[in-house]
Amino acid sequence: MERLRAVKINLRELLIGTLLMGLSLLLPMVVHVDNFGIYPMLFSALSHQEKTDVVYAALRLVALNSIRSLPHYLGAYLIGESMDFAYREKTIRWLRLLIVCVMIPPVYFLIEKIYHIRYDFGGPAILLIALLVILEKIDFSLINISKKMLMLVMLIASVQFLDVMPALEGLPVGGGEVSTDIRRIAFFLEADGFLQFEATLLFFLLFVGALLFCKLIMDENDLKLLSELKEQNERMRTEKYIQMLEERTLQELRNLVHDLKTPLTAAQALVGVVKMNQLRTDPPDAQSCEYLTRVEASMEHMSVMISEILYENRRASVTTQRLVTALLSQISNTPYGRVVRAENEVPELRVWINEVRMLRALANVLQNAYCAMDKEEQQIFLRVSAGQDRDGQRMIQFDVIDNGRGMDAELLHYVWADGFSTRGSSGLGLNFVQQVVQNNNGTVEIKSTPGEGTVVTIQLPESGVEG
Incomplete structure (x- = not known):
């Protein structure tokens, strides 16, 4: 069933807006006419027949109304x-406009009921609501909130000058008691022309400034939008190029x-023929047949490895016994093969993996562990056991424990980085290990103590649970 829903909520702007609405109901307690000394200024204007005092009083009223609004x-x-x-x-933008329109009048009503202070809801208030409605239609989504607030401050302050313009007498403008008194005293002192000039000048300066600033941040928003689109297009081109290279x-x-x-x-066919000939001899050469069988097995394993180069995501259910045996066979002729000791507690359990890449x-x-050891008694221990991950899923755990020099916390922070090495090597590194394990739905962790050694723990889902 289709229903109205909020597709985007900016919690920061929503929180600030809510706090400001609450502040507007508290502000009349501390900000009122007496704080700004407006009436003493008007009395001074009448006593000394000073026209400039009327303008000063009008400016103070504009400041008061701006702060309150x-x-x-x-x-x-x-x-x-x-x-x-x-x-x-479909986006419903008019609902945002409705929110602006319905939220402001209740504030005027509540202030009058709570403080018995009447805020004039006349022409300037309606004009400001109309301006806010127009601004809500403009996309400022990429603009900093402080810039939007500065634009609104300029607009709100400019509109307040309409309340003190003598030329607008008789219109639904400046219906408040204080603004009415200022205009009357201006007429009495024949300062209405001077007040009208000053109010009009400041109104246009602030209003035009707000419009120019609005245009400026609109252009900034458009530039940022274009920049985002450009970056998105660049990413798409890069991804397409990478895909082409991969293909x-x-x-x-x-x-x-x-x-x-x-x-x-x-070669496999020739080995098979030679083996058949050996079997036909009387008596068969048992040792030669054994060697040929080993050669056949090695060639078959090589054939599988070559095939799986193409299929990184190919998986198969493999027993831990087979995996450990293949691993020990693979490293038997390496310098570190002689110091590796393996213990498989769960030889019959299976893992769902790409065997070739996991062996690598x-x-x-194991090679990294060997290179990290500079002691005379070098020991690398490979332990395979059953365990669980944090969600309780059954996992097969491979622990590689060495008694090398270990790593401090700073080095541990970088071990997964591509190309990282403590020995200046350009080998595959632990970044490759992490990629392979994650591609096989597993996890890898490393713990190390300087001077004592390192433990690398790889967890892989047990076959039958995953795959």
């Missing part, structure tokens, strides 16, 4: 700006695999 107009605008609504996947690399790998497997297949990852961890 700012919280609820700013608050209403920010609350409306903070939300976007949609109905049937080309994959095609080259296919050709390479074909070139490698053709002579390998021929485990061998890489």
Whole structure:
């Protein structure tokens, strides 16, 4: 069922707007006519027949009205700006405009009921609401909130000058008691022309300034939007280029695999023929047959490895016994193969992995452990056990424990970075290990103590639970 819903809520703007609306109800307790000394200034104007005092009183009233108006107009605008609504996947912008229109009049009503102070809801108030409605239609989503507030402050202050313009006498403007008194005294002292000039000048300066600033931040918003679109297009082009390179690399790998497997297949056939001939001899040469069987197994394993180069996401259910045996066989001729001791507590359990890449990852961890040891008694311990992850899922855990020099916390922070090495090597590194483990739905962690050694823990889902 389709329904109206909020598709975007800017919590920061919503919170600031709500606080400002609350502030507007508290402000009359501390900000009122007596604080600004308006009537003493008017009495001085009458006593000394001083026209400039009338202008000063008008400026003080404009300042008072601006301060009193700012919280609820700013608050209403920010609350409306903070939300976007949609109905049937179409944005409903008029709802934001409605929020602005309905939030301001109740503030005037509540202030009059609470403090018995009547804020004149006349022409300037209606004009400000209309301006806020227009501004709500403009997209300022990428503009800093402080810039939007500065624009609104200039607009609100400019409109307050309409209340003290003698030329607007008789219009629904300046209906408040204080503004009416200022205009009457201006007429009495024949200062109405001077007051009208000053009020008009300041109105236009602030209003035009607000419009220019509005145009400026509109252009800034458009530039930021264009910049985002440009970055998005650049990302799309980069992704497309990377995809093209990957496809080309994959095609080259296919050709390479074909070139490698053709002579390998021929060699497998020849080994098979030689083995058959050995079996036909009387008596068969048992030792030669055993060697040929090993050669066949090695060539078959090589064929599988070559094929799986192309299929990074290929998975199979493999027993931990097979994985550990293949790993020890793979590293048997390496310098670190002689110091590795393995203990498999769960040889019958299975993991769902890409065997070739996981073997490379485990061998890489063992090689890193060996390179981190500078002691005479070098020990690398590989332990395979059953465990659980944080969600209670059954996992197979591979712990590689060494008694090397260890790493401090600063080095541990960088071990997963691409190309990181403590020995100046350009090998695959732990970044490769992390990628392989994560691609096989596992996790990898490393703990290390300087001077004592390092423990690398790899957890992989047990086959039958994952896959």
